[in-house]
Amino acid sequence: MFDVEKIRKDFPILERKIWDDKPLVYLDNAATTQKPKAVIESLVNYYENYNANIHRGVHKLAEEATSVYELVRDKVKNLVSCKDNSEVIFTRNTTESINLLAHSLGESLNEGDEILLTEMEHHSNIIPWYLLRNRKKINIRFVPITDQYELDYEKLEKLVTKKTKIISVTHKSNVLGVINDIGRISTGTSGCRPLLIVDAAQSVPHMKINFADLGCDFLVFSSHKMCGPTGVGVLVGKKESLEKIPPFLGGGEMVRKVTFDNFTSNDVPWKFEAGTPNIADVIAFGTAIEYLEKIGLENIHKYEIELTKYALEKLSGFNFLKIYNSRGVGIITFSNPVVHPHDIATIVDQEGVAVRAGHHCAQPLMSRLGVLATTRASFYFYNTKKEIDIFIDALQKAFDYFEVGACKELKQERVDLVSVQKKDK
Ligand SMILES: *Cc1c(COP(=O)(O)O)cnc(C)c1O
Numbered sequence: 001m002f003d004v005e006k007i008r009k010d011f012p013i014l015e016r017k018i019w020d021d022k023p024l025v026y027l028d029n030a031a032t033t034q035k036p037k038a039v040i041e042s043l044v045n046y047y048e049n050y051n052a053n054i055h056r057g058v059h060k061l062a063e064e065a066t067s068v069y070e071l072v073r074d075k076v077k078n079l080v081s082c083k084d085n086s087e088v089i090f091t092r093n094t095t096e097s098i099n100l101l102a103h104s105l106g107e108s109l110n111e112g113d114e115i116l117l118t119e120m121e122h123h124s125n126i127i128p129w130y131l132l133r134n135r136k137k138i139n140i141r142f143v144p145i146t147d148q149y150e151l152d153y154e155k156l157e158k159l160v161t162k163k164t165k166i167i168s169v170t171h172k173s174n175v176l177g178v179i180n181d182i183g184r185i186s187t188g189t190s191g192c193r194p195l196l197i198v199d200a201a202q203s204v205p206h207m208k209i210n211f212a213d214l215g216c217d218f219l220v221f222s223s224h225k226m227c228g229p230t231g232v233g234v235l236v237g238k239k240e241s242l243e244k245i246p247p248f249l250g251g252g253e254m255v256r257k258v259t260f261d262n263f264t265s266n267d268v269p270w271k272f273e274a275g276t277p278n279i280a281d282v283i284a285f286g287t288a289i290e291y292l293e294k295i296g297l298e299n300i301h302k303y304e305i306e307l308t309k310y311a312l313e314k315l316s317g318f319n320f321l322k323i324y325n326s327r328g329v330g331i332i333t334f335s336n337p338v339v340h341p342h343d344i345a346t347i348v349d350q351e352g353v354a355v356r357a358g359h360h361c362a363q364p365l366m367s368r369l370g371v372l373a374t375t376r377a378s379f380y381f382y383n384t385k386k387e388i389d390i391f392i393d394a395l396q397k398a399f400d401y402f403e404v405g406a407c408k409e410l411k412q413e414r415v416d417l418v419s420v421q422k423k424d425k
Pocket of ligand 1: 030031093094095096122124125170172173174199201202222
């Protein structure tokens with residue numbers, strides 16, 4: 001498939017030692033990913049060689065910076081197969097992209113209109129809608145998940161009514177790792193078709209996405225979760241939808257003409273990019289896209305399935321764990337009633353293993369799962385089975401320390417989940 005040891009050499013940070021002598025085992029990729037040298041060099045190259053503000057200057061540097069920045073739009077267009085590079089808008093992150101949509105789509109909503117979210121959403125796909133609800137007196141409903149930690153598509157269909165104006169759903173849960181069938185959502189709601197927003201923060205970095213095939217109206221994701229720098233997000237939208245909605249932020253760049261009385265907006269996509277954009281990071285994001293495409297997103301996805309299977313199999317040795325994963329890829333979340341996730345994360349950190357403990361910005365989902373917090377290991381293409389072994393040994397140390405092996409009552413449930421995963425493959 002690809003040579004993971006060779007790939008690891010592209011990432012300077014993977015040579016780091018933690019606590020003097022432990023190799024870094026970075027399993028917190030759902031929070032942010034590491035950066036290959038090419039991306040870091042692209043940032044430095046911009047600042048050393050053609051730093052200038054874009055779109056306004058006629059001088060050579062400004063022209064160079066503008067054309068490289070605008071070329072990244074084409075790279076995103078090719079990455080997600082949307083129709084035109086003007087359908088690609090740069091924001092600060094996924095969160096800002098969703099706030100933009102909530103603000104700008106929200107303008108045309110009326111009292112009593114409904115927005116449909118799911119029980120597995122990240123806070124960034126909940127709070128912007130709560131803020132809108134406060135302004136517009138709209139209603140928000142949540143599609144439940146099943147006991148197998150998947151979206152309940154039947155309930156979803158029943159929840160869509162004439163009042164439903166927007167459905168905003170995660171493509172892949174940052175907690176459960178499950179990949180939602182967006183096609184089932186878009187076709188399932190024909191007749192009274194609400195706008196469909198897909199939070200692809202966890203999918204675009206890990207698998208080949210085709211915007212047209214997904215059948216959604218808007219797609220949002222973040223550069224930093226796909227080997228790019230922080231501070232860059234993307235909003236992809238159908239041109240006709242983007243042209244219809246008002247701008248989010250106002251200022252320079254997003255206007256065509258301003259008088260003492262009023263203004264006319266610039267064309268899409270610049271209409272949504274007020275002020276000097278994050279030029280350097282957008283350019284380095286372009287390098288990250290090139291890097292990922294060289295490895296191949298299909299390869300990345302296949303490799304992560306393999307890593308997930310391997311890790312689940314190893315974790316099945318801990319028969320006292322509740323694992324919230326039946327079909328998830330690349331993300332494994334688990335808990336145990338005896339030992340707190342923060343204690344697990346702290347102990348495995350002593351072995352150089354970085355995992356996440358907490359609510360993962362999904363408190364409503366935590367309450368649905370009946371816990372306050374969980375531990376989460378999340379993989380990327382530079383992780384190895386050897387690293388998973390180190391993680392499992394570190395976990396063993398944590399469980400030995402807290403003597404959790406003594407409680408075995410969760411065994412049956414765990415076996416069922418692992419077997420679902422196996423059957424699926
Ligand atoms: C990380 C994440 C977000 C938020 O991304 P930011 O870059 O922090 O704005 C939203 N949704 C999902 C599913 C995520 O994993």
